[in-house]
Amino acid sequence: MILHTINKPSALALCEHLIADDDLVVLIEEGVYLASGTLPGRCYALEMDVLARGLADSVSNTRLIDYDTFVELSTEAAKVCAWF
Amino acid sequence: MTSILFIFSGAPHTSLNAQEGLDALLMGSAFTDCRLLLLGQGVLQLRNNQEAERIGRKNYTPGFAALADYGVSGIACRRSDLETWHLSVEQLSLDVQVLEDKDCRAWLDEADRVLTFR
Amino acid sequence: MKFAIIVQGSPYASQSCHSALLFADAVVRAGHELTRVFFYHDGVLVANRLIAPPQDEQDISLAWQTFAEAHRVELVACIASCLRRGILDETEASRYGRDASSLAPGFIISGLGQLVDATMNADRVVTFGA
Numbered sequence: 180m181i182l183h184t185i186n187k188p189s190a191l192a193l194c195e196h197l198i199a200d201d202d203l204v205v206l207i208e209e210g211v212y213l214a215s216g217t218l219p220g221r222c223y224a225l226e227m228d229v230l231a232r233g234l235a236d237s238v239s240n241t242r243l244i245d246y247d248t249f250v251e252l253s254t255e256a257a258k259v260c261a262w263f
Numbered sequence: 264m265t266s267i268l269f270i271f272s273g274a275p276h277t278s279l280n281a282q283e284g285l286d287a288l289l290m291g292s293a294f295t296d297c298r299l300l301l302l303g304q305g306v307l308q309l310r311n312n313q314e315a316e317r318i319g320r321k322n323y324t325p326g327f328a329a330l331a332d333y334g335v336s337g338i339a340c341r342r343s344d345l346e347t348w349h350l351s352v353e354q355l356s357l358d359v360q361v362l363e364d365k366d367c368r369a370w371l372d373e374a375d376r377v378l379t380f381r
Numbered sequence: 382m383k384f385a386i387i388v389q390g391s392p393y394a395s396q397s398c399h400s401a402l403l404f405a406d407a408v409v410r411a412g413h414e415l416t417r418v419f420f421y422h423d424g425v426l427v428a429n430r431l432i433a434p435p436q437d438e439q440d441i442s443l444a445w446q447t448f449a450e451a452h453r454v455e456l457v458a459c460i461a462s463c464l465r466r467g468i469l470d471e472t473e474a475s476r477y478g479r480d481a482s483s484l485a486p487g488f489i490i491s492g493l494g495q496l497v498d499a500t501m502n503a504d505r506v507v508t509f510g511a
Contacts, residue, residue: 181371181372184507186396186397186400186509186510192303193272193302193303196343196364196367197364197367197368197371199368207400208395208396208397208400209396227403245407246403246404246406246407247407247410247411249404249407250384250404250407250408250411250413251411253384253505253507254382254413254505258374258375258376258377258505258506259377259505259506259507259508260270260371260377260379261379261507261508261509261510262272262379263379263381263389263390263508263510263511265500265501267497267500267501278422279422279465280389280422283421283422283459283461283462286461286493287421287493287496287497290492290493290494290496290497291497291500293497294494294497294498294501295497295501376500376501376506377506378387378500378506378508379508379510380389380422380510381510381511
């Protein structure tokens with residue numbers, strides 16, 4: 180199981196067909212603009228980045244997490260792939 | 264041995280990131296098993312006939328052809344990216360494996376570490 | 382668990398230096414070992430000693446220095462990336478005949494072997510790109 184970080188919407192095209200259903204996806208930085216759409220894997224978004232961009236009311240399908248949870252998730256995955 | 268998959272996803276010459284990524288890959292291959300996967304615009308690194316000197320850059324892209332000599336155990340791009348950029352394998356500067364998405368995923372799974380550059 | 386972090390983005394044209402610092406802080410607070418932070422590409426610009434941001438903005442270079450000192454974390458800036466971008470320690474400034482050095486305290490300049498070593502020896506490598 181892999182944890183994928185996505186830091187901008189355009190990076191989704193690189194990785195969306197490489198993400199397995201049980202993979203973790205963590206949206207960071209501008210990647211949080213993807214939180215309102217449909218994504219593969221089990222999806223999380225960094226709350227700090229969501230709030231910074233005024234997106235609190237448009238991320239209903241995504242679990243918001245802090246950096247502590249981000250670190251915890253990265254220990255659960257076998258490896259971390261960064262898409263940017 | 265800890266295997267490393269390098270992924271390049273940026274086009275050449277505007278930034279030097281791939282040139283620096285290539286340096287990292289060469290260093291990695293001196294120590295361990297490394298593979299290179301070119302995704303997205305990364306496949307444009309392999310376009311033949313590049314003349315980067317015309318825009319004041321050093322053309323580092325011939326360095327990709329030397330990777331096999333340095334022991335890099337696989338170089339590949341993705342079929343859908345070739346289609347996106349209307350490229351045929353004949354237009355690439357070296358022979359690479361052309362992978363489907365599921366094969367790219369297998370490369371991710373087989374690597375112990377993944378380093379991405381763009 | 383051992384973590385290594387790679388920072389590739391400029392401190393002002395990207396968020397990567399900031400995101401990486403928050404992640405690094407969470408790593409050490411969780412009791413994990415942060416073996417090395419490797420700055421590459423424009424990420425090395427955060428190691429510029431001469432950065433002088435306005436008072437009402439976070440000094441991200443200083444924030445990294447403070448973090449590294451508090452937790453004894455190694456901050457390594459890639460030498461090839463540094464030389465291109467004018468980040469020189471005293472040794473390199475002297476080698477290249479420059480009239481000043483510009484590497485901030487808390488950072489060291491070293492080669493790509495440090496990137497490969499960190500990648501192979503950490504249990505998790507997390508990259509923050511631009």
